[in-house]
Every structure is written in structure tokens, then in C-alpha cells.
Amino acid sequence: MSDREAILQRVRGAVRHEVDHPGAHPAPSLAGGFERFATRLRGVGGEAHGPVPSWQVGEVVTGVVNLRAEGGRVFAAESASEVLGPGVWVVPPADLAPIGFEDVAVAILRGTIGVAENGAVALEGRHAPQRSLPFLCRHLILLLPSTGIHPDLHSAQAALPADALDHHHLTWISGPSKTADIEQTLVYGAHGPLTLDLIAYTPA
Amino acid sequence: MPEPLDVGLFVPCYVDQLAPEVGLATACVLERAGCRVHYDAGQTCCGQPFLNMGATAAGTRLAQRHLDIFQKYETIVCPSGSCTATVRRRYPEFGVGADEAGHAQRARTFELGEFLVRRLERTGLGARFPHRVAVLSSCHGLRDLGLGSASENLGTRERSPTEVLLGEVEGLSLVPSLRDECCGFGGSFAVRLPEVSARMGRARLREWADAGAEYVTGTDVSCLLHLEGIRQREGSGPEAIHLAEILARTEDR
Amino acid sequence: MSHPVESGARRELGSPEAILRHDASVFDLRLRRDAAAGEVPDWEALCDRAAAVKAHGLDHLDRYLEEFERRATEAGAVVHWASDAAAFCATVGDLLEEHAVERVAKSKSMLTEECGLNPHLEERGIVVVDTDLGERIVQLEAEPPSHIIVPAIHRSRQEIGELFHRRMGTPRGETDPERLTRAARRDLRTRFLSAQAGITGVNFAVAETGSLVVVTNEGNADLGMSLPPLHIACLGIEKLIPRLDDLPTFLRLLARSATGQPISAYTSVVTGPRPGGELHIVLVDNGRSALLGDAAHRSALRCIRCGACLNTCPVYRRAGGHAYPGPIPGPIGSVLGPAMHEKGASLPHASTLCGSCTAVCPVRIDLHDQLLAWRREGSPPRGFEALLARLAGFVMARPRLYRMAGALARVVWPALRVRFPGNPAHGWLAARELPRHPGASFSARWARERGAGE
Numbered sequence: 001m002s003d004r005e006a007i008l009q010r011v012r013g014a015v016r017h018e019v020d021h022p023g024a025h026p027a028p029s030l031a032g033g034f035e036r037f038a039t040r041l042r043g044v045g046g047e048a049h050g051p052v053p054s055w056q057v058g059e060v061v062t063g064v065v066n067l068r069a070e071g072g073r074v075f076a077a078e079s080a081s082e083v084l085g086p087g088v089w090v091v092p093p094a095d096l097a098p099i100g101f102e103d104v105a106v107a108i109l110r111g112t113i114g115v116a117e118n119g120a121v122a123l124e125g126r127h128a129p130q131r132s133l134p135f136l137c138r139h140l141i142l143l144l145p146s147t148g149i150h151p152d153l154h155s156a157q158a159a160l161p162a163d164a165l166d167h168h169h170l171t172w173i174s175g176p177s178k179t180a181d182i183e184q185t186l187v188y189g190a191h192g193p194l195t196l197d198l199i200a201y202t203p204a
Numbered sequence: 205m206p207e208p209l210d211v212g213l214f215v216p217c218y219v220d221q222l223a224p225e226v227g228l229a230t231a232c233v234l235e236r237a238g239c240r241v242h243y244d245a246g247q248t249c250c251g252q253p254f255l256n257m258g259a260t261a262a263g264t265r266l267a268q269r270h271l272d273i274f275q276k277y278e279t280i281v282c283p284s285g286s287c288t289a290t291v292r293r294r295y296p297e298f299g300v301g302a303d304e305a306g307h308a309q310r311a312r313t314f315e316l317g318e319f320l321v322r323r324l325e326r327t328g329l330g331a332r333f334p335h336r337v338a339v340l341s342s343c344h345g346l347r348d349l350g351l352g353s354a355s356e357n358l359g360t361r362e363r364s365p366t367e368v369l370l371g372e373v374e375g376l377s378l379v380p381s382l383r384d385e386c387c388g389f390g391g392s393f394a395v396r397l398p399e400v401s402a403r404m405g406r407a408r409l410r411e412w413a414d415a416g417a418e419y420v421t422g423t424d425v426s427c428l429l430h431l432e433g434i435r436q437r438e439g440s441g442p443e444a445i446h447l448a449e450i451l452a453r454t455e456d457r
Numbered sequence: 458m459s460h461p462v463e464s465g466a467r468r469e470l471g472s473p474e475a476i477l478r479h480d481a482s483v484f485d486l487r488l489r490r491d492a493a494a495g496e497v498p499d500w501e502a503l504c505d506r507a508a509a510v511k512a513h514g515l516d517h518l519d520r521y522l523e524e525f526e527r528r529a530t531e532a533g534a535v536v537h538w539a540s541d542a543a544a545f546c547a548t549v550g551d552l553l554e555e556h557a558v559e560r561v562a563k564s565k566s567m568l569t570e571e572c573g574l575n576p577h578l579e580e581r582g583i584v585v586v587d588t589d590l591g592e593r594i595v596q597l598e599a600e601p602p603s604h605i606i607v608p609a610i611h612r613s614r615q616e617i618g619e620l621f622h623r624r625m626g627t628p629r630g631e632t633d634p635e636r637l638t639r640a641a642r643r644d645l646r647t648r649f650l651s652a653q654a655g656i657t658g659v660n661f662a663v664a665e666t667g668s669l670v671v672v673t674n675e676g677n678a679d680l681g682m683s684l685p686p687l688h689i690a691c692l693g694i695e696k697l698i699p700r701l702d703d704l705p706t707f708l709r710l711l712a713r714s715a716t717g718q719p720i721s722a723y724t725s726v727v728t729g730p731r732p733g734g735e736l737h738i739v740l741v742d743n744g745r746s747a748l749l750g751d752a753a754h755r756s757a758l759r760c761i762r763c764g765a766c767l768n769t770c771p772v773y774r775r776a777g778g779h780a781y782p783g784p785i786p787g788p789i790g791s792v793l794g795p796a797m798h799e800k801g802a803s804l805p806h807a808s809t810l811c812g813s814c815t816a817v818c819p820v821r822i823d824l825h826d827q828l829l830a831w832r833r834e835g836s837p838p839r840g841f842e843a844l845l846a847r848l849a850g851f852v853m854a855r856p857r858l859y860r861m862a863g864a865l866a867r868v869v870w871p872a873l874r875v876r877f878p879g880n881p882a883h884g885w886l887a888a889r890e891l892p893r894h895p896g897a898s899f900s901a902r903w904a905r906e907r908g909a910g911e
Contacts, residue, residue, distance in 0.1 A: 004538035007694065007742045011519045014750030019516040021699060022509035025706045028499040040719060098684045099650045117497075117709075118719035131683035131731055135676045153705040153720070165666055165701075165728045169682075172708075172724040177676040180716070181591035181607060183614045184482045185634035190590055191642060191649075192676030192723070215899050217853070221863050222892065224899035228906075243907075245900050249853045254846060256810065258832035262850025269854055297826070298833075343811035356487070356769055356816045358495045383484075385771045390809025395884025397463040397807060402888030403476055403775040404809075433889030 025154060032116045032151030034200055041119035041198060044175030045188050050200035051146035057201045058084045061141060064197045065106050068139040072105025075137075079110040079127035083143050083201070098132040107137035107193075111173070112164075114149040114200075115156040120174040121198065122160060125167025134173070140193040142173065146200045208240040209324075212277030214270075214313065216287045216425070217249040223425045229452035230283040230316055237326045239281075247273050252290040255298060256391045267291075267300040271309060279323070280313040283448050285345025285423040288315040293348045315423055317365035317447055318351055327372045331451045334375030338412035338442055339366055340422035340431070341384045351423070355384045366423060366447055373450060379417040383408075389430040405434040409441035417442040421450055461800070462772070462807035465780025469603075470611065480774040482610055487768040489717025490817065497713065507710055508821035510703045511759035514664075515749060521664035521697045522740065528667025532729030534736040542572035545741045549574060549656070549689055550581050552737055556687050558583060558653040562645075564671075564678035565589040566658025567605055567762060568691050568741060571784040571797075574656075585656075586648045588677040590641055597624050603778025605785060606715050606764035611777050645677075655681030659692035660761070661707055662738075665700045668728040669738065672711065672721045679723055686734045690727075693741050695749075695758040707761060710819040714763035748796045753830060757792045759820040766814035766824055772807060781807070788814035792827045795835040805831035863898050870894040 001009070038048035052060050061084060065074055076089035089108070092101070101107070109128055111121035121142050123134065134140050150156040164170050177192030188194050211234055215227045231241045250270045254263030270291065274280050282288045292310045296302040301310050320326050341364060345351040352364025363371075370376055388394070388404025409431060412420055420442040422428055428444035435441040470476050494500050514521055526536045537552075539545035545568075553561065561578065563585050569575065575585050575596075587596040591608035595601065597620055602608030609617065618632035627640045657678045661670040669690050671678045682688045698704065704726075712718040730736035749755055767773045767787030778786035782800035785793060791808060794801025805828040814824040838846045852858045873882040874891040882891055897905070 003540040006540050010746035015516050019513045021513045024702050025506045120720050135679045157705050168731045170726040174720045174722050178674050179590045182634035187635045187638040190675035220899040224902050227899035246856050248859045259846035260833050347812035386809045386811035393809045396460045398884050398887035400466045400776050404771050436890035
């Protein structure tokens with residue numbers, strides 16, 4: 001018998017099919033809004049800017065890039081460049097291997113949904129086809145429509161588009177990469193970005 | 205005067221053998237609270253050590269024996285949170301006292317402080333103990349009997365009956381504890397893992413000593429004997445004294 | 458013979474300073490958990506829901522396993538099944554060899570610890586680099602993790618500084634956590650870039666969508682999944698949750714219970730391989746189905762490995778994780794131990810049954826009741842101990858015998874207070890003095906002062 005059949009047979013012998021699913025957890029009544037989201041994001045080591053009108057996003061991002069890039073390479077994912085509008089944004093070449101983002105200083109990507117209770121932003125696979133980019137870069141900038149901020153994770157996940165899982169990955173990002181593995185001392189930038197700037201914008 | 209309440213005194217075996225003064229103080233405090241105290245000399249052990257060790261056959265026999273002996277009392281009071289918790293909470297897990305009569309009897313078995321504060325609603329008993337006293341919240345009382353709020357539980361905080369009673373003792377100042385964690389006794393644990401057990405006990409004693417406590421009190425003689433044994437070995441730390449002994453004190457030492 | 462956790466505690470956490478530091482670091486996580494959970498108004502309801510979802514999922518695990526396999530396969534993943542540790546290691550090793558992989562970047566997975574994957578792969582000539590900082594530290598020290606969330610929590614910054622000096626060339630005497638972390642980042646970055654496969658653990662697997670949910674703070678799992686073309690995900694069969702809709706419930710509990718964060722930095726929901734890559738998923742049983750069939754102990758399979766029970770456990774904090782035999786220390790390790798490995802039988806005794814673990818568990822595992830249940834069923838007293846228990850039980854059931862035993866104890870008591878070889882009170886005396894005997898028992902004094910009993 002294959003391991004598959006053996007395991008399934010043992011599991012079938014062990015279960016009763018008696019315990020019902022309790023149904024979805026009702027979303028709690030938590031406060032939402034940008035301010036609460038921004039406070040949370042600061043609490044997890046990120047920085048929230050805005051909300052700014054959509055036409056101003058490019059300008060604000062340029063300011064953050066100038067602060068962070070230190071002359072290094074800056075990439076704006078194609079989905080982000082659509083929000084940024086005209087400018088000198090460099091879209092990553094389609095044929096670049098995943099390790100090709102190794103020395104990127106700043107990456108700009110577009111998030112869809114934010115969560116006020118934990119400062120997380122949903123980065124959908126369709127908006128980040130270069131999967132390694134937001135993890136290899138030294139500094140990450142996420143763009144988020146302020147209308148996409150939800151109070152809690154239940155309502156936030158429910159607000160994702162129906163095909164959100166169809167593009168390989170969906171990542172909730174809450175602040176920069178971090179570790180406290182050495183004597184519980186919090187250090188940002190364990191492996192991934194050292195900083196995370198979020199620019200919230202009011203869609204046109 | 206209201207009719208005195210009849211109370212069956214449940215004296216744990218280690219109190220009987222090693223801390224008779226705690227049993228006597230319990231009787232004294234109950235009488236001062238207006239109870240008539242009865243003691244059945246046929247009682248031995250509620251079975252707790254056996255049940256916790258995994259010696260189930262002996263444990264369940266003793267448990268049943270305990271229920272039989274105390275069946276005749278309307279109210280049963282014990283100067284131990286862990287023995288009370290064994291009767292109230294653990295017996296049915298071992299198939300003892302799981303029926304209606306057993307359930308009722310287990311529900312009328314109280315820890316001393318719990319009985320005074322929650323059942324009799326008597327908190328001031330005229331005791332005087334002019335010392336700085338820390339409180340050990342023994343785990344079975346704290347979590348299994350719900351005597352006070354364990355720190356890891358969220359929501360509103362409730363003072364334990366012990367703290368309520370000590371608050372009324374003349375001259376006594378309560379030394380706050382930074383933690384409410386286990387002292388490291390744990391029955392057979394204390395002798396199976398003595399070093400780990402002592403590390404836990406030493407940490408508690410050090411915390412209270414640093415806060416200036418002269419005494420540590422609680423509802424369980426077993427935990428207190430463990431702490432007192434460590435204090436004697438280490439040569440420093442607050443002295444252990446049972447809640448009943450403090451409540452029974454009416455004059456300066 | 459002393460209990461393995463007792464001898465382990467003496468060996469692994471030897472000095473008073475080490476005990477204090479370990480206790481303080483771990484308890485700090487407990488306090489962070491208290492604060493974070495306290496901010497969530499629906500915390501208790503959330504825990505109830507999570508427990509109920511897990512209970513349902515486990516009770517329908519056959520259906521969810523098949524559903525998960527179907528969905529994951531539709532999404533392009535290859536699903537493998539492994540009955541035990543040996544089959545798991547062989548499956549992963551074979552996959553790596555088929556792909557001519559020599560270098561692997563691995564992110565945290567307690568399952569791979571449980572199954573001994575690293576030694577197996579190393580035997581086959583494959584270089585495995587643990588990429589979680591704490592895991593990397595213990596890998597370089599050639600020791601197992603001592604905590605399921607914070608693997609190197611038993612190590613001081615001085616020890617880590619010395620290790621990094623030897624292995625990564627940091628300046629001698631460098632103990633600053635930030636600079637040490639930077640050094641590890643540089644070192645591991647080169648290993649990520651040259652890895653030919655990434656191995657990750659899995660926090661949750663969603664049956665409905667065939668998705669894997671992988672949670673980290675460092676982003677190392679995401680690098681492992683996104684740089685090399687081959688991703689092997691390893692999970693125990695109990696990790697399945699029925700629906701995507703259930704996921705927020707668990708995510709809201711996990712990080713808050715573990716470290717007091719509102720959510721971990723990165724939560725990736727991965728469905729199928731990335732374009733041009735391969736995703737292999739290995740579902741592992743290794744004793745889980747047997748535990749599933751044990752109704753009295755099944756609740757332990759709800760565990761989401763948050764570590765809250767370790768952080769609150771005063772025994773774990775004073776003994777250290779390495780004191781526990783088996784891959785998982787602390788209360789949950791002692792509950793799983795008797796079911797999962799041969800060295801685990803005595804673990805239920807390494808507890809005072811204080812119950813704090815049960816109180817913090819976000820999926821409502823009745824941990825301390827489980828420990829007691831295992832003592833009852835799994836490891837009752839044996840041999841001389843059993844004989845003593847029977848004798849004591851016999852005596853205790855007979856008041857006259859009990860009183861005679863008490864009188865005898867009073868006579869021998871002074872001798873028991875002295876340490877000598879073979880003293881039956883040696884366990885007590887190992888750490889503390891035995892009090893003086895008070896003389897007469899309560900019942901004798903009561904009879905004397907109040908007349909005969911009833």
C-alpha cells in the first residue's frame with residue numbers, strides 16, 4: 001500500500017464526522033481608518049504617509065526614494081508605476097532572474113488592502129510578478145488606496161478580489177523584516193527590507 | 205445570634221501529620237466566624253497524591269472513601285486549595301462523585317478563605333498580625349477553583365479571598381507580588397525534579413525578599429512547606445505561614 | 458535515576474545567571490502576549506472559534522486531506538505523502554537528488570526537526586543552511602532549537618558574538634545584536650542566492666484552495682520560496698484548515714500568542730508553483746493519525762505552534778528547552794511526547810500541573826488536564842514505586858494503620874532530615890530542608906483538646 005493510502009486509511013479509521021464547522025467568525029467591531037492603521041504600522045516598525053491625492057503619489061514617493069536610495073537601484077513594479085503616473089520609474093525587466101534584484105536599494109510595489117488592527121498590507125501576486133523583489137530590496141515602498149483599509153483581518157481578507165489567490169502568492173506584509181533572535185533585541189532587516197514606507201492615496 | 209452553621213473539617217493528611225497547628229487554627233477561625241466545627245477522625249487522605257502520580261486504583265479508592273466520610277456534612281471546609289480542587293474538580297475525571305449526589309457534595313466542599321469570603325461573607329475576623337506579608341496564590345486554588353484572577357487571564361481583575369481576608373487584618377501590610385506563578389511544589393514533581401522545583405521556589409522567595417516581605421502566606425501547607433524548606437536551606441527569605449494561622453492571631457507575637 | 462528534564466536542566470541551564478536570563482527573556486514574551494491579547498475585544502470568542510474549527514477539521518481530516526490534495530494538484534503542485542520520519546526524509550532527499558540539488562536554503566519547520574531531516578540530507582551530501590537567524594545560530598552551534606519560536610533563546614549575546622566571530626568573521630568581542638544580525642544577513646544572503654532549492658515549513662494549509670500559509674518575521678521563507686526554482690513545503694497532516702475564511706481567525710491569534718505582535722511581518726498564502734518553478738508538498742503523518750484516533754488525547758493536534766504555553770510555563774523557563782527530550786519542549790511537548798516518541802513517556806511528570814499553559818492556549822488545548830491524563834494512562838508508577846503506592850494506598854484507607862504509620866514517621870523523622878545515602882527523603886532534601894516534626898498529629902491534639910472525634 002502506498003503511504004498515501006496508508007495514511008488516508010488510518011485517518012478514516014480515526015475520524016467520526018461528528019463535529020460541525022462553527023461557521024465564520026463574526027468580524028469584531030474594531031475601529032478602522034487610516035489613522036489607526038498608521039499607528040499600528042508605526043508600532044510594527046513601518047512608516048505611513050498620506051493619505052495624499054493620487055496625483056501627488058509620485059512626488060511623495062520621490063521624496064522617500066531620495067531619502068532611502070543612497071544612489072542605489074530603484075525599481076517600481078509595473079502595477080505601481082500605473083499608480084505613480086508619469087516619471088522616471090524603472091520597471092524591472094521581464095526576463096530578469098529572481099536573484100537579479102540582489103542589489104536593489106528601493107522597490108516600489110502596489111498593495112490592495114490594508115488592515116487597521118495589525119498594519120498589514122495585502123500584496124497580490126498579480127501586482128508582484130517578481131516575487132523576490134520585495135524581499136531582496138533594502139527598502140520597500142508600498143502604495144495603498146486609503147479606501148482599501150479595513151478594520152480587521154476578517155473583513156480585509158473578505159475584501160480581496162475573488163481571484164486573489166490565482167497568481168501564485170498573496171502576502172500580507174506588516175512592517176519591515178525583523179528578528180529578535182539575539183537576546184530578544186528587536187532588529188529590523190533580518191533578511192528582507194530594513195524599512196517599509198507606506199504611501200496611502202485617495203484614488204481619483 | 206443566628207443558628208451556628210455546622211461545618212465538617214476536612215484536614216489534609218499532610219496537615220494532620222506535619223502542620224497540626226494549621227488544622228487547629230482553621231477550627232479556631234471557623235468558630236470565630238460563628239460555625240460549629242465537626243471533625244471525623246476516620247478521615248485520612250483525599251487521594252490527591254495518588255491521582256496526580258498516576259496511581260489511579262489507590263487514588264480512586266481513597267477519593268470514594270473521602271466522599272463517604274464527608275457525605276453527612278452540609279458544609280465541608282478545608283485549609284487547602286489543592287485538596288479542595290481535587291475533590292471538586294478532579295474526582296469526576298476518575299469516575300468518582302460524578303453522580304448527582306456526588307456533584308452536590310463536591311460543590312459544598314470549600315477552601316477556607318473561599319468559604320469565609322464567598323459563602324459566609326465574613327472578612328473581618330478580628331485578627332492582628334503587624335507584619336509585611338506576601339501572598340502565594342497556589343495554582344489549584346487560583347486556576348482550578350477561581351480564587352482570584354490569574355495574571356494570564358484577560359479582563360477584569362478580582363482579588364482572591366486570601367487577599368480580601370488579609371486586607372482586614374490589623375497591622376498587616378500586603379507585599380505585592382510581581383508574578384503569580386507556581387512556587388515549584390507540584391506534589392511528586394518536588395521530589396522527581398528537585399532542582400527545577402527549587403529554582404522555581406527560590407525565584408519566588410527572592411522576589412518577595414526583595415520587596416521586603418517578612419512572611420509569605422497562602423492556602424496550601426504543601427506549597428508553604430516547600431518554600432519554608434528552601435528558605436531554611438538558603439538561609440534567607442520570608443518565613444512561610446498558613447492563612448489560617450494569621451487569621452487566628454489576635455495579639456502581637 | 459533522575460528525571461530527564463531534571464538532569465537536562467542541570468546540564469543545559471547550569472548557572473544562576475543563565476537561569477535568570479532565560480526566565481526573563483521567555484517571560485517577556487508572555488507579558489507581550491498578555492498585552493496583545495488584551496487589546497483584542499473578541500479574544501475569547503476567537504479562541505473558541507479557532508478551537509472549534511480545528512476540532513471540526515481534525516474530525517473530517519480524511520475529507521480535507523483529499524480536498525487539499527486535489528486543489529493543490531489543480532494549482533500545479535505535486536503532493537507527496539509520508540507515513541513516518543524515514544519516508545519523509547527519503548522523499549525529500551530523493552526529490553533533491555532528482556533535481557541535482559547540492560545546496561538548500563531552509564526556513565523554520567519543527568516537523569523537519571522532529572523527523573531529523575537535516576542529518577539525513579547531510580548524509581546524502583546535500584548542504585542545508587537554516588536561514589531563520591535563531592535556527593542558524595543553533596545550527597552553527599550544532600544543537601537543536603530550545604524554543605519552537607525563538608530557537609536560540611537560551612544563548613547570550615556573548616555566546617552568539619563568539620560563535621559569529623569563529624564562523625562569520627565578525628570582530629572578536631562584537632556582541633551588539635544589530636551588528637551581529639547584519640553579519641548574519643550578509644552571510645545568509647550569499648547562501649540564498651546560491652541555493653538550488655528552498656525547503657519551508659507550513660503554518661496552515663487551506664483545503665478549500667490547496668494553499669499553503671507560511672508565516673515569518675524575517676522574510677527568510679519568502680526568499681527560500683522565491684529565489685531557487687524548486688520549493689519543497691513540509692507539513693504534518695494536522696496543519697489543514699477547512700476554508701480560506703478560517704484563516705484570519707488563526708492569524709489573529711498566532712503572532713499575538715507567540716510574541717505579542719498583531720501579526721507576523723510576512724504571511725504568504727502560496728497556491729501552486731510560481732511561473733517556471735516547481736512546488737512539491739510533503740504531507741507527513743509520523744504518529745499523527747494514531748493520536749487522531751485517541752479521542753482522549755486528540756486535542757493536542759489542534760496546536761498551532763505559537764509557543765505561548767512554553768512562555769508561561771515556570772518549569773520550561775527554569776529548565777530550558779534542551780532539558781526536554783524530543784523535538785518540542787514545554788507543556789505541548791510534554792503532551793505530545795508520550796504519543797510521539799519513545800523518550801516522551803516520563804514528560805507528563807515534568808509539570809506541577811499549575812494550569813497556566815491551559816489558560817494561555819489560543820486553541821483551548823486542555824494541556825494540564827492532558828498531562829494528568831497521560832500520567833494516569835501512559836506512565837503510572839512502576840516497580841518499587843508502584844509497590845510503595847499500593848502500600849501507601851492500603852495504609853491510607855485504614856485510619857488505625859494510618860495513625861500507626863504517622864507514629865512511626867515521627868520516630869524516624871529526625872533521621873530523614875539528615876542527608877545520607879539511601880535516605881528515602883533524598884528527593885526532598887536535594888533542594889530543601891525537611892521541617893522539624895511537630896510531634897503530635899492534628900487528630901491526636903484534637904482528641905486531647907476537644908474529646909474524641911465523631
